Amino acid sequence: MTNDLDFESLKQRAVASLFGHLEGMCVGTVAVDRTARIAWMDDKYKALLALTEDPAGKPVEEVIPASQLRRAVETGQPSMIDIMEFGDRSFVVSRLPLKDAGGAVIGALGFVLFERAEQLRPLVTKYQRVQEELTRTQQELAQERRAKYSFSQFLGVSNAVREIKRLGRRAAQLDSTVLLLGETGTGKELLAQAIHSASPRAGRPFVGVNVAAIPENLLEAEFFGVAPGAYTGADRRLREGKFQLANGGTLFLDEIGDMPLPLQAKLLRVLQEREIEPLGSNKVVRVDVRIVAATSRDLEALVRDKQFRADLYYRLNVVPITLPPLRDRTEDIEGLADRILEQLSLQQGGAPRELTDGALAVLRGHGWPGNVRELTNTLERVTALTDAPVLTEEHLRRVLPAAPSQAAPPAAMAEAFNGRPLSEVLHAAERTAIASALEQTGGVKARAAKLLGISRASLYERMMSLGIGAGA
Numbered sequence: 001m002t003n004d005l006d007f008e009s010l011k012q013r014a015v016a017s018l019f020g021h022l023e024g025m026c027v028g029t030v031a032v033d034r035t036a037r038i039a040w041m042d043d044k045y046k047a048l049l050a051l052t053e054d055p056a057g058k059p060v061e062e063v064i065p066a067s068q069l070r071r072a073v074e075t076g077q078p079s080m081i082d083i084m085e086f087g088d089r090s091f092v093v094s095r096l097p098l099k100d101a102g103g104a105v106i107g108a109l110g111f112v113l114f115e116r117a118e119q120l121r122p123l124v125t126k127y128q129r130v131q132e133e134l135t136r137t138q139q140e141l142a143q144e145r146r147a148k149y150s151f152s153q154f155l156g157v158s159n160a161v162r163e164i165k166r167l168g169r170r171a172a173q174l175d176s177t178v179l180l181l182g183e184t185g186t187g188k189e190l191l192a193q194a195i196h197s198a199s200p201r202a203g204r205p206f207v208g209v210n211v212a213a214i215p216e217n218l219l220e221a222e223f224f225g226v227a228p229g230a231y232t233g234a235d236r237r238l239r240e241g242k243f244q245l246a247n248g249g250t251l252f253l254d255e256i257g258d259m260p261l262p263l264q265a266k267l268l269r270v271l272q273e274r275e276i277e278p279l280g281s282n283k284v285v286r287v288d289v290r291i292v293a294a295t296s297r298d299l300e301a302l303v304r305d306k307q308f309r310a311d312l313y314y315r316l317n318v319v320p321i322t323l324p325p326l327r328d329r330t331e332d333i334e335g336l337a338d339r340i341l342e343q344l345s346l347q348q349g350g351a352p353r354e355l356t357d358g359a360l361a362v363l364r365g366h367g368w369p370g371n372v373r374e375l376t377n378t379l380e381r382v383t384a385l386t387d388a389p390v391l392t393e394e395h396l397r398r399v400l401p402a403a404p405s406q407a408a409p410p411a412a413m414a415e416a417f418n419g420r421p422l423s424e425v426l427h428a429a430e431r432t433a434i435a436s437a438l439e440q441t442g443g444v445k446a447r448a449a450k451l452l453g454i455s456r457a458s459l460y461e462r463m464m465s466l467g468i469g470a471g472a
């Protein structure tokens, strides 16, 4: 009991002296009443603010514009440390609500702990550095999600390309769903980006997702995200799906024809309701995205075979644009080759290589199963193999594989490969194997992968690196 009494008297003495101590330590003290009018301000604070008259009775913001004492009065919440701007100065402040015996807030006290935030410099610097890093990462991400191409980069002089660009420009203005059809490497993603860049959504993200390159069991999470704590694994944070990332912008769904049926049903629902439900969450999230879908497969045939939902097909097929293969618009080859050689010269140094008429004839005569992507890779390989400033028919014949349908018999093959580096021979063999598997399966990559005994994702990877093309 005696001890309790000692503690109580000690506390009372502490409370009485605390204010004096605090006031003495601080460079300014102010008290406001319950209406946030200044009740009292010490001389140090007046001097700090260079006040010539007593501010008592004035609303606190009239004297200290950035003051948060009104909030302290309204919420009853103290704020132990904060930075308050005053003109071009920063004060480190502390705010305490004052309560009566019944606990009702009757005012608040504000202390300026340091006149200059300098004393907190190490902390502030660290905080600023983290902030700057965050901003930079956010900017990089935004940059990453920005479309990189516009219509001017979609090259070609053929009527087909002109028509594609006309349709694309029109589609850009409408907010409707666009369906891009065409073989691999014909520029579907490039066109999707151009449509986004010319649309009112240009300032918002462009997010691309290749449906065929993602393992089936991960597709749903990839599309719709995962709610925090949905799994007991290491990642307990919210993981945003492509729909959330593309919010306000454009979502490019490449290889939509490879989408498994259960996910097709979910996508259809999103397109109808404009809402998604992250995995492991029972809350729906509204999303505003324009869909540009693309496929190299015959969607109508897939619908007939019941591998693609008819209702989803109609939802997607609002503005269809077909990109013809390069072999059907050979007049585009010269311009494309010139631009590709120009770009290669920027990367490799030196003047852009030129093509002889014979070399151009070889390019025009090739079948280009990988279309523009294959043309790019072919020219890249030729320029890596020779320093010649002018590329001839011979240079090109060295790197262009025989058409898969004319696969060479062993003896002829031995002759064709004679004297060529092993890596080149292996590449050529791999290209032929992949091209003929694709031909046999009518371009259905999942089946071609099965035929070749590799996963769908690794087929994509091989096609990309060999220039047969698999999209981003």
Ligand SMILES: Nc1ncnc2c1ncn2[C@@H]1O[C@H](COP(=O)(O)OP(=O)(O)OP(=O)(O)O)[C@@H](O)[C@H]1O
Residues within 6 Å of the ligand: 153, 154, 155, 156, 182, 183, 184, 185, 186, 187, 188, 189, 190, 191, 254, 294, 295, 296, 336, 372, 373, 376, 469, 470, 471, 472
């Ligand atoms: N008309 C064109 N003008 C300039 N570059 C083009 C054109 N068409 C395609 N390309 C280039 O060819 C490459 C392949 O194009 P893109 O990825 O857009 O094709 P895709 O049809 O989406 O292929 P996939 O079906 O494999 O995803 C890219 O580097 C692209 O910039």
